[in-house]
Amino acid sequence: MRIIKTAVKTFKYLYGLRFEVKGLENFKVGSPCVIVSNHQSILDMMGLMEILPDGCVQIAKKELLYTGSVGLVMYLGGVIFINRKSTSNAKMVMADVAKTMLSENVMVWIYPEGTRNGNGDLLPFKKGAFHLAIQAQVPVVPVVYSSFSSFYDRKKNLFTSGKIRVEVLEPIETKGLTPEDVTELTNRCYSTMRETFFRLSGLVNEPNGSARTHLQ
Numbered sequence: 001m002r003i004i005k006t007a008v009k010t011f012k013y014l015y016g017l018r019f020e021v022k023g024l025e026n027f028k029v030g031s032p033c034v035i036v037s038n039h040q041s042i043l044d045m046m047g048l049m050e051i052l053p054d055g056c057v058q059i060a061k062k063e064l065l066y067t068g069s070v071g072l073v074m075y076l077g078g079v080i081f082i083n084r085k086s087t088s089n090a091k092m093v094m095a096d097v098a099k100t101m102l103s104e105n106v107m108v109w110i111y112p113e114g115t116r117n118g119n120g121d122l123l124p125f126k127k128g129a130f131h132l133a134i135q136a137q138v139p140v141v142p143v144v145y146s147s148f149s150s151f152y153d154r155k156k157n158l159f160t161s162g163k164i165r166v167e168v169l170e171p172i173e174t175k176g177l178t179p180e181d182v183t184e185l186t187n188r189c190y191s192t193m194r195e196t197f198f199r200l201s202g203l204v205n206e207p208n209g210s211a212r213t214h215l216q
């Protein structure tokens, strides 16, 4: 994964991109953890590699395994593949991941929206990441990337302003939580990340209701 990281990180120069990162110290939870982040496009791979901690594997849709050499590289990079279309199968894989996290002391990076989403907001979160964290009794570390939609021209495949803000938020403890707490944990994470997403993306609602941008 270190090799992949170096290779993929060079893409940002191709795209004229700069990452403004805050909160990296929040990865230092001293134990395995489940990292959850918003997912806008394949370009998230650059954002992922920009801050990916050592000893962290990603959860990906099974289809990606069959994408030729990229699939092979992902497999070799330790990516874990799940079948999104079969909850029972995905649950089994994730239950194994909970055990492996603890025995191999690895972090797991999951995109709880479960799909790419460039609509300038967050999709409702799937619960697998939060079941995993509670099963393994490890913290959830939310990571938020600012919206591409405000400065990425899909048609020209170009970033206009070229800056992506990334924030690693405070870890959310799951010790003592049970599967009954999954919905509350999911919602708590969702609202914190959504609020951060809007703040980083440059639109905050002033108390008097007007919105201002602070990208300048």
Ligand SMILES: CCCCCCCCCCCCCC(=O)SCCNC(=O)CCNC(=O)[C@H](O)C(C)(C)COP(=O)(O)OP(=O)(O)OC[C@H]1O[C@@H](n2cnc3c(N)ncnc32)[C@H](O)[C@@H]1OP(=O)(O)O
Pocket: 004, 008, 039, 045, 058, 059, 060, 061, 064, 070, 073, 074, 077, 079, 082, 083, 084, 087, 090, 091, 094, 095, 110, 111, 112, 113, 114, 115, 116, 125, 126, 127, 128, 129, 131, 132, 182
């Ligand atoms: C050049 C080479 C470059 C290489 C790059 C390298 C990096 C590559 C990186 C690649 C990045 C690629 C990135 C990508 O590919 S992103 C796409 C793939 N990733 C995901 O889909 C992850 C997010 N999805 C989930 O976590 C889903 O929850 C799963 C898939 C697990 C189930 O999906 P489903 O649609 O079913 O969702 P649901 O959450 O509504 O669950 C339904 C019900 O099941 C319950 N439930 C759920 N889970 C568990 C559980 N574990 N134990 C017990 N129960 C569980 C849950 O409580 C709910 O019940 P209720 O509470 O409503 O009653």
Ligand SMILES: CCCCCCCC/C=C\CCCCCCCC(=O)OC[C@@H](O)COP(=O)(O)O
Pocket: 008, 011, 039, 041, 042, 043, 045, 046, 061, 064, 070, 114, 115, 116, 117
């Ligand atoms: C290929 C060059 C153009 C992009 C340059 C950015 C850096 C890309 C680096 C390596 C490219 C290969 C990475 C393969 C992983 C693809 C991750 C991804 O975004 O898959 C989609 C998946 O999450 C959700 O699928 P859907 O949104 O449900 O369907």
